[in-house]
Amino acid sequence: MKRKYTFLLIVIVVLAIVITLFFLLKEKKTDMPETPKKEEIIPEKYGIPLEGWTLYTDTVRSGDYLGTILNKYGITSQQIDKIGKMSTDSFNTTLINVGNLYTVFSDTTIDGVPQAKIFVYENSSVRYTKYDFRNQDTILIEKLRKPIDTITHKAAGVIEYSLWQTMIDNGYSWELALALSQTFAWTVDFYSLQPGDWFKVIYNEYYIEDKRIGLGEIEGGVFFHGGKELWAIPFTQDSITCFYDTLGNSMRKTFLLAPLEYTHISSRYTNARMHPIFHKVGPHLAVDFSAPMGTPVYAASDGTIVTRTYQEGAGNYVAIKHNSIYKTVYMHFSSFGTYNVGDRVNQGDIIGYVGSTGWSTGPHLHYEVHENGVKIDPLSFEPPPAEPVDSANMERFDKEKRKWIDDINKIKMPEKKAEKGIK
Numbered sequence: 117m118k119r120k121y122t123f124l125l126i127v128i129v130v131l132a133i134v135i136t137l138f139f140l141l142k143e144k145k146t147d148m149p150e151t152p153k154k155e156e157i158i159p160e161k162y163g164i165p166l167e168g169w170t171l172y173t174d175t176v177r178s179g180d181y182l183g184t185i186l187n188k189y190g191i192t193s194q195q196i197d198k199i200g201k202m203s204t205d206s207f208n209t210t211l212i213n214v215g216n217l218y219t220v221f222s223d224t225t226i227d228g229v230p231q232a233k234i235f236v237y238e239n240s241s242v243r244y245t246k247y248d249f250r251n252q253d254t255i256l257i258e259k260l261r262k263p264i265d266t267i268t269h270k271a272a273g274v275i276e277y278s279l280w281q282t283m284i285d286n287g288y289s290w291e292l293a294l295a296l297s298q299t300f301a302w303t304v305d306f307y308s309l310q311p312g313d314w315f316k317v318i319y320n321e322y323y324i325e326d327k328r329i330g331l332g333e334i335e336g337g338v339f340f341h342g343g344k345e346l347w348a349i350p351f352t353q354d355s356i357t358c359f360y361d362t363l364g365n366s367m368r369k370t371f372l373l374a375p376l377e378y379t380h381i382s383s384r385y386t387n388a389r390m391h392p393i394f395h396k397v398g399p400h401l402a403v404d405f406s407a408p409m410g411t412p413v414y415a416a417s418d419g420t421i422v423t424r425t426y427q428e429g430a431g432n433y434v435a436i437k438h439n440s441i442y443k444t445v446y447m448h449f450s451s452f453g454t455y456n457v458g459d460r461v462n463q464g465d466i467i468g469y470v471g472s473t474g475w476s477t478g479p480h481l482h483y484e485v486h487e488n489g490v491k492i493d494p495l496s497f498e499p500p501p502a503e504p505v506d507s508a509n510m511e512r513f514d515k516e517k518r519k520w521i522d523d524i525n526k527i528k529m530p531e532k533k534a535e536k537g538i539k
């Protein structure tokens with residue numbers, strides 16, 4: 117008899133476990149869209165717990181003043197006067213704009229008129245001003261910011277036509293394309309992306325009250341281009357976070373791949389080319405980047421402006437000395453940037469605008485790189501990278517790197533859309 121009960125007990129326990137497991141797994145499955153579970157939180161607005169309040173929300177209409185609005189909710193003229201007196205140039209308490217939201221927190225009504233105890237005016241989607249009338253003697257006015265939530269997202273895509281098209285096809289924002297092209301600006305030539313190139317990236321987006329307000333930063337990623345996986349691994353040393361490749365070399369090169377956003381290369385570095393104006397064969401020890409008139413041209417690297425002048429052949433031109441080895445030269449500007457001879461420039465500063473001054477047949481930038489006084493090919497020039505990971509930090513870098521590579525590799529490529537194929 118006893119054994120029978122023991123057996124039954126075992127059966128019940130096993131069944132209970134199986135049922136529990138079944139539901140646990142089921143729950144996990146239905147949980148698929150990875151929404152982080154929210155903890156039980158007390159509902160609040162503008163940091164004020166909602167319990168006990170009745171809220172009245174409206175927008176500022178034309179002709180409304182802060183005073184007239186507050187007056188409708190039982191705030192006396194004396195109190196409105198006080199608010200006016202609390203206003204200063206840097207702390208304006210009365211200025212409101214048509215169309216902006218306001219909310220009245222009330223817990224009593226007098227003759228059917230809700231009495232404002234707290235009044236919140238939204239200066240923008242991020243900032244708000246809180247007027248607290250709960251204390252009879254003093255009005256408390258605070259300018260506050262809504263809390264910004266950072267949510268981490270993952271994205272991946274294969275280039276078919278262009279980076280932009282890939283973004284659109286997969287429902288990513290244009291800002292992500294821009295952020296990608298900035299993160300990988302030193303390692304990927306975005307003008308020569310090929311079908312089959314791909315990327316995987318982890319990035320942040322900012323939200324206020326569940327509303328997306330913009331793209332945060334790229335956390336890390338990989339871009340497959342030119343037959344190579346080019347990694348961007350974030351690492352912090354000396355309290356500065358930069359991107360590094362898998363060996364700990366800085367992703368940032370000391371020189372930009374191209375000092376402008378060009379449309380095409382109209383003339384390469386060669387020892388023999390037919391000159392378009394003089395129709396004579398001669399060397400062209402530079403690269404000509406075609407670009408629309410007025411396209412900004414950037415300093416290819418940090419340095420000092422050593423030339424900024426007009427010359428018959430070169431037109432308006434600038435030369436930058438970067439160090440004892442490198443110098444860069446930019447010709448045919450329509451106009452110059454704000455820097456003069458002797459000024460320090462940082463990589464990316466605008467030194468001029470594409471034009472066609474001098475011996476030129478159309479708007480383009482003639483770009484030279486001088487290495488120890490010799491004009492080298494800017495397109496095959498391998499610029500030295502910025503500072504790598506310090507050897508003292510290498511162990512920590514390796515550990516963090518492995519985690520990033522694992523996480524990024526796990527990102528799944530989006531399914532190829534069937535309807536794009538020919539039926």
Ligand SMILES: [Zn+2]
Nearest residue numbers: 402403404482
């Ligand atoms: Zn040229």
